[in-house]
Amino acid sequence: MTFKDLKIIEPILKALDEKGYQNPTAIQREAIPHVLTGRDLLGLAQTGTGKTAAFAIPILQLLNEDKRPSQKRQIRSLILTPTRELAIQIHECFRQYGSYMGLRSCVIFGGVKQKAQTDELKQGVDILIATPGRLLDLMSQGFISLDSITHFVLDEADRMLDMGFIHDIKRILPKLPVERQTLFFSATMPQAITALSQRILRHPVRVETTPVSSTVDTISQYLYYVEKAEKKNLLVNLLRKEKDQAVLVFSKTKHGADKLARVLNKAGIGSEAIHGNKSQNARQNALANFKSGKTRVLIATDIAARGIDIHSLEVVINYDLPDVAETYVHRIGRTGRAGNKGVALSFCSQEEYRLLNDIQKLTGKKLNTMAVPA
Template sequence: MENANFTQPTPIQQKAIPLALDGHDILGLAQTGTGKTLAFGLPIVDQLLAEQGRPAPKTAKALVLAPTRELVNQIADNLRPLVKGTKTKVTTIVGGQSINRQINALERGTDIVVATPGRLIDLMDRGAVKLSTVRYLVLDEADQMLDMGFIHALRKIAPQLGTPRQTMLFSATMPKQLEQLSQQYLTNPQKVQVSPPGKTADKIEQAVEFLEQGQKPHRLREILSEDLDALTLVFARTKHGAERLMKKLVADGYNAASIHGNKSQGQRDRAIKAFREGEITILVATDVAARGIDIPGVAYVINYDLPNVPESYVHRIGRTARAGREGKAIAFCSNEERLLLRDIEKLVGKNFGAMDGEGAALAKSKKPAKKQGNRNKSRRNPAPKSEARREGAPAKRNRNRRRRGKGGNSGGGDAPRAGLTRMLGADGS
């Protein structure tokens, strides 16, 4: 506890941790940014520290599966402070990194493996890891694993795990297939739900702007130029679209980078690190970043393209308003995307605007009102020198960026191990 600054549990942690410590299987439903990682991480670490003996070579005691490399790294970063000063080890297994290095790490045995399913199966096929000693299984962001087709990988991994075991499934949404998955892999689970599936965070100010596809570049630059120092996450639908948009922004003078499936893991890690530290202020991404980026300072999320899967909208905008902060999410909707918007509205229970029967936008794009305060101070743009400049692109970045606070408790940072029951209350309240 001395090495941690976690003092107050979030609602999902307050409800899930006592049940997990009692050995129950858990079905946890909560919106992004509410601390699901520590809701399963704290009980697992607490129980592992109470066990005797070190793991045998090529074995592990706990397995956490996550759909993306970024989420695997985030989970591991949240777990490592909990085991600091102990012999408990956390090992990450993801694609895009040296498989030989991962084989060497597993050769010595580990306590907690945090992995993407694909690379884990590669190592299983090579005989580099044995899962028969795993007694704790976590499926994090399970709905996205289903969307990405990892259900087949899970069916290959699960029979290799030890029994009996404790299984915990956490997700922000609850599609029908996920409910079927929980029935297959969880035994008499305790359902923990702190918000309706698909509900977005209350502190996210959401807006949809109806405009033609060709108007999107100009409108994006207008919004970005209103607050050049704000950390802004821009979502595109495809890898090529994200890269093309990023290059155009950089050419126009914006401080931008991109992450998507065509980037190496090193490139993705460096881009996220630079974004987190404010070295770049605009990150253009595909849904690879919809989960696994826990950066409290993100002020804006812009859905340049609406996602094909409505649940992805919830996860995308969940990258802002984290750790109790406020944030703004703006979505661009062209006529071609009208059906995607209707699916999103149905999921989140919100009507963003009326459209006629043919899908033509009845609402015109309006420039959003600026918030009060220093963060959205007005800026003067230079005289246009090109089409990009006419769209409001900056000629020069402000080098004296404001620092953003890193405090708050989203459940994504350090947390104490000892005294969990006392901290939560004897009855978990």
């Protein structure tokens, strides 16, 4: 099946073809036809499944067909997402897929001065991608009205809950028109997220992609039992052994990420850390350096890594095991995308045995144990 089979219009097909995206993923095949009919949608999708295109492509098509006369562009689509990095990534997708359509999109997020964002909003936009805090801030200042919204996307709802944004979302919802199409995406459905979806969706179609256990089966996973004090040496040795690979390393803490970057740079391995205490410019620069190959190793905390989308990423290393087993799946899903091979290495100290058991129970897969190199 191709995007043409989904009845995607020519301008979008042209943009997709230029980017080399010819065949839709499972979530795209299931979701796009329903969204094009105007249905509300509940999408359960793991990271790396192509869900951004699953809502961006049909929204662009629907907006293109809605030729309403207006003296000024009004915001017709709102995409709400938990992190700055993910907001930027989604914005780039809308720009790519809609490059021949004349629709304007804008991204707003906190952590930077607002003037550049408000200047763009004043010019008029069709599609707004936003993080909750900055959206509420600019709404309170009168820069944004949601009165003309026809399509509302709540992306990564479970991460919104983890980051404490549910209260902000509940403040935003009453500002949206009652008559709208709502698309709701989440990797997991804890009770609070189920309740929220039932509140905002009307007779939705439910689309669910491959379950966790099948998703992680496509990635080669290896485990090193190593004492906490020896993890740094193991990391340096492994990175020196594979000199040309781009590697994403996960640290549990911001301080730990910074410390690892210093250790690796001292060992002659070009590295940068990315986390919430870094300025937005520093985070964007670090990500750009990693994507371009200027920096070989990127060390990230879980929240900062949300939204990192690098098709050629070969290796993910869990320097610290995550406290929540499902986070492991999100982490390793950064590799092995678009049919490429992926490798995930995990370091487990004695204090982390319980976390390892939780991961193996969730995935139904026993990690392959590797000997620590001498």
